[in-house]
Amino acid sequence: MSEPSSPPLLELERLSCHFPIRGLLGRRAGTLRAVDDVSLSLREGEALGIVGESGSGKSTLGKTLGGIHDPTDGVIRLAGEPIATQRSRRPLSVRARLQYVYQDSGASLDQRWTLRRSLHEPLVIHTDWSREHREAKVREIAGAVGLAEEHLDLYPHELSGGQQRRAGLARILVLGPQIVVFDEPTSGLDFSVQATVLALIRGIRRMFNLTYLMISHDLNVVGSMCDRLAVMYLGRIVEIGPTREVLGRPRHPYTRSLVDSLPRIGGPRVTDRLGMPGEPVFPADMHQGCGYRTRCPIGTLACTRIDPRLVIKEAHGVACLEWRP
């Protein structure tokens, strides 16, 4: 870990990514605030988990970091230096250091190429290694993510969903990046492979002092893989803090409902006592007030008017008007 005085490895300051909503005849009818005013920082070697409602902007945040989306506003700093927000304007070295691993990782593989070619490709672009050197790396990483050598000659459509996922992961890891955004790295994988993939990530983290953001719906996964956890709702961070604190003593009512909805094998079924009250609002309809108010069991009139800000106490932040220390 770096000295407290040195700047964080990765810093986002008031990052926003909005999408236009097109109405009739393609006219701009509104704005979808997919990521709205998000600030956070990571120290070298740190692992931050991101959980939250589906559609709350987790992937958009990850893609903005990876330079796939252009932010509407805000700054990204790498080791204190602002970097170009657009991937194409980032120098190759920055691109290789900061990588985003797709949620539908099958989509990141070229359907016309064998796996071997897909895995060689990033090395061809980013390194001047010989073919043998590349091949050795490709085999090492393929083996590490649990793909057999015979898989390297297959095309994506010849692989099962889980095998495609591992291939997508391998494609990023061959480059030896410094910061990686993993978007749902284990969804759709069986536990045995999940355990392997997570062990692999832990291994690279140790070996290369990797810093990562891990987006996941699986609280067990982020619980075991991340030092800190950020909870997103409608484009904003509503809670952030040490993982154990956030899951053990959630401060935001949304985080509480997440923890309560977790199926508990052997326990009473959550679907027996169904019901999250209210409905999620559409991000475009939010003009003021707390985004969670339509579902919140403890909301008051003030929540419809005042934007809750992230209040941080003892390294644990929450954005809720009703929270009291």
Place this chain on the structure above:
Amino acid sequence: MTALLEIRDLCLAFRTDKGPAQVLDGVDLTVAPGEIVGLVGESGSGKTSLARAILGALPVPQAEIASGRIRLDGVDMLRGGKAAESLRGRVVTFVPQDPLDSFNPLFRVGTQLADIMRYRAPPAKEGRFGNARHARETAILEMLDAVQLPQSRALLDRYPHQLSGGQRQRVMLAMALLPQPRMIIADEPTAALDVTVQVQILGLLRRIAAERGVAILFTTHDLGAAWEICDRIIVMYAGQIAEILPRTAFFAKSRHPYTRMLLASLPEPGREAIGISGESASPLSPPPGCRFHPRCPMASDICRKARPLPSRSEDGHLVACHHPWAAASSPAHV
């Protein structure tokens, strides 16, 4: 109750450059109306291939069904020609594992939903003004509400890549529900959803099974989700059925060594999950006898030579293993 879906001795192979990949080997299973059956097993065990076989959606020149039969609602789905074709997408629908690949990227989501309503669904009740198009649109919006996508009109104008992963998954689910099928084959339908939405979707599936008698074959790696909604669970290993058992037995009284090892690799707070050591069986050269034997701590000579025949006990618990655990022993003893 008579089965809605009945599969007997299904053997499926894919032709590849390296010879045939034997992906399903002698699969037998039934699903009754209103029943929710979970299909679990490691990656590559053949779950999606099984689903595709039922739906007649296997890649055409490569897939070869060597033997077996699939009957849905009395119709032969493998050789049933037009009769089978008319069931697909109407009586039986599919929620695919990878939603992004399954949409047509060139059309707006709303167009794709409207096509389903038009060509696959029973005619919507006509609105007050006898406007069929209006009635269809209402039905679509109501369905999107039901799958937890409220105020979805704006969503209809977007292209598939403009939706979040979980939104795509719920739109896919809506597309499978709109035709009012009698059976739904759902391949990992909640993998991309946060748990608060997942619970709602699982609850919705349980309701349509209970209230409308819809049968659901539910493929999942998420044993928490399986615990929530399945009546029975089928455990597959390398294209063979290892064990079939009621939900509560699965978690407490499984007998097959693979099932027990699968449960032991469940991630739990405070414990680093253990994977199952050894490589999964390659379908190009599956091990003889029991396909699990190279990874099985109980394996003996007979396991390497003879395929274990399934044995069934009164409570509907079926296990295919030469050395099964006694049902009474606790699964902690793996």
